[in-house]
Amino acid sequence: MECEKRDSKMGKEMRAERLHCLVVPFPTQGHINPMLQFSKRLQHKGINITLAPTLFIFNNTLKGSYTASSSISIHPISDGHDQGGFAAADNKEEYLEAYKEVGSRTLGELIGELKSKGAPVHCVIYDAFMPWVLDVAKRFGLLGGAFFTMSCAVGNICCHVNQGELKLPLMEGSGEISLPGVTPLQPADFPSFISDFGSYPAFLKMLVDQFSNVKNADWIFCNTIYELEEKGVEWAGKQLPLKTIGPTIPSMYADKRLENDKSYGLSMFQPETDICMKWLSERADGSVVYVSFGSMAEVKEEQMEELASGLKASNYPYLWVVRASEEAKLPRNFAAEKGLVVTWCPQLDVLSHDAIGCFVTHCGWNSTLEALSLGVAMVAIPVWTDQSTNAKYVSSVWGTGLRAHPDNEGIVRKGEVERCLREVMEGDQGKKIKRNTTKWKETIRKASDEDGSSDRNINEFIAKLSQS
CATH class of the missing domain: 3.40.50.2000 (Glycogen Phosphorylase B;)
Incomplete structure (x- = not known):
């Protein structure tokens, strides 16, 4: 019986080792770091990971630093602004459109290249700010997982806007507003793009567009913990295949199960x-x-x-x-x-x-x-x-x-x-x-530890990916 259990476990591990996820982060530090940490978790559990940052991020922050300390493969793609990146773009809306156009092409080329080299991608995990990545994945017949770097509450608010259930702009003099899956909020408690409607139209569009094709995603990963946002997670889970996988911080500061995981591995500024x-x-x-x-x-x-x-x-x-x-x-x-x-x-x-x-x-x-x-x-x-x-x-x-x-x-x-x-x-x-x-x-801490809520969700994802 013990031999059967051991053989079964080894079989699962071998299947997991052959699985390959391509991770595509949005090109800012606050979005890359959580996806890097999630990638480390998956890699620790036997999944092969390829990270696809923009060329600018790779050349200016990852090259020669993160690659030297991690076995995660890094294959950058172009965003059409390889000399300055998102932060330097004067017109964010134009940047995002260019990234969608150029990124769709170069991401497709990368997926084809990996397949030709004997490392076919099984699942593309992408920052929800870039829904076009899911379209590329589906074009190649791949599974797709949207990664939301924000809280579940903020994601729920954006979902309500996308579905037309929260009308904008908010009415002047509005009192407390109650939405399913969100604690009651005063207008000033909403994200600034909503409370100060018209302040940053490109960002509001990006937040709302996260839900433009999300129903085509096979998984939704949220950078939170079930216990922190129980009602919000349960509401969202009725709409979408949501999995909470937080906290996306180095293991040393949480469950300590990933050896030598003491830093994100990426910093756009030099710390003193x-x-x-x-x-x-x-x-x-x-x-x-x-x-x-x-x-x-x-x-x-x-x-x-x-x-x-x-x-x-x-x-x-x-x-x-x-x-x-x-x-x-x-x-x-x-x-x-x-x-x-x-x-x-x-x-x-x-x-x-x-x-x-x-x-x-x-x-x-x-x-x-x-x-x-x-x-x-x-x-x-x-x-x-x-x-x-x-x-x-x-x-x-x-x-x-x-x-x-x-x-x-x-x-x-x-x-x-x-x-x-x-x-x-x-x-x-x-x-x-x-x-x-x-x-x-x-x-x-318990959520990320063995058999905690986030740990179980990650294991369930790997099990379903293996079956697929």
């Missing part, structure tokens, strides 16, 4: 690691406020000034990430008296450091998921995209942070910054928040 970690090591446990608004968010100059004043008034030591492109917005003659200002840092190492007591964040989904996974209390100051919705869940659903309130001009003033920091760091509400962060940290 030694400076950050040495400075933190000299601070008391739980004493430091960490401030970062991610890799893309642009903070208004007036907001930077108010934030600087609030940090100074709070009197807590702080580590503040201000990208080089944002440094000019710092107040004149600004001196970080009790803090350290850097252009980039190793965020996971920082968030997991004992010195960190609070994370001031824009509430981008990756940063939110990292803070939840590591049990760090948050002060949310959303800037755009899905961040207002994430902030709503952080403050009102999961209870792991406070949302700072802006004034009528949309600026979070010095006094509000100071109030939120003091409450999270020392107040009664802060104590409750920290109890919640501990609870969610353990829940999220």
Whole structure:
């Protein structure tokens, strides 16, 4: 009997080893990193992975760094803007159209090339921002899996817009709005492209178009955890073949099952690691406020000034990430008296450091998921995209942070910054928040651990792919 079990297990492993997934990420760091982590999980379970980033991403961030430390094959495709990429494109809509046209052709060529070399693709896993990838996969008779890098709640909102169930623009004076699969929201809690209708039409179109052909996908992967968004996941699961597979962070910071998985392997900015970690090591446990608004968010100059004043008034030591492109917005003659200002840092190492007591964040989904996974209390100051919705869940659903309130001009003033920091760091509400962060940290760890909700979903995907 034991021999039969062992032979059966070996047979499954051999079948899995022959399976090959082609992974096509959207060309920004916040979208590539989650898909890289998912790829590592699949590879760890015996799936062969080929990553197809854009040529620009490959030449400027992956070449010679990630390839040297991973057995994941990398075959870049062209987006039609190989010298500057998405970030440098003046007209995002034109960029996306060019990527669709050129990418469809070069992706098809890659699929044919891999087949001719004896490495045929069985499934294409693509960022849902690029629904045209699914069309290419189906043209070649391949299975397709859409990967949503956002929360399930935000995905559900976009789905309602796509289906015409949420009419835009929102009516002036609208009160609380209830949608299936989403916690009740005020207009200001919706993604900025919806609440501030017309602000970024290209991005709104991209968000809504994720659902243009999604019913043709064989799987929908969502970068979340079932336990975090039970009602939303259950609603979405009735519409689509949804599988939650989070947290998409390096295994060292979650279940620790993937050996040497300590970093994403991709950073578009050079982190000042030694400076950050040495400075933190000299601070008391739980004493430091960490401030970062991610890799893309642009903070208004007036907001930077108010934030600087609030940090100074709070009197807590702080580590503040201000990208080089944002440094000019710092107040004149600004001196970080009790803090350290850097252009980039190793965020996971920082968030997991004992010195960190609070994370001031824009509430981008990756940063939110990292803070939840590591049990760090948050002060949310959303800037755009899905961040207002994430902030709503952080403050009102999961209870792991406070949302700072802006004034009528949309600026979070010095006094509000100071109030939120003091409450999270020392107040009664802060104590409750920290109890919640501990609870969610353990829940999220279990989800990715053996036989956890996310782990089971990944295993079920592999089993069905093997059968197909």
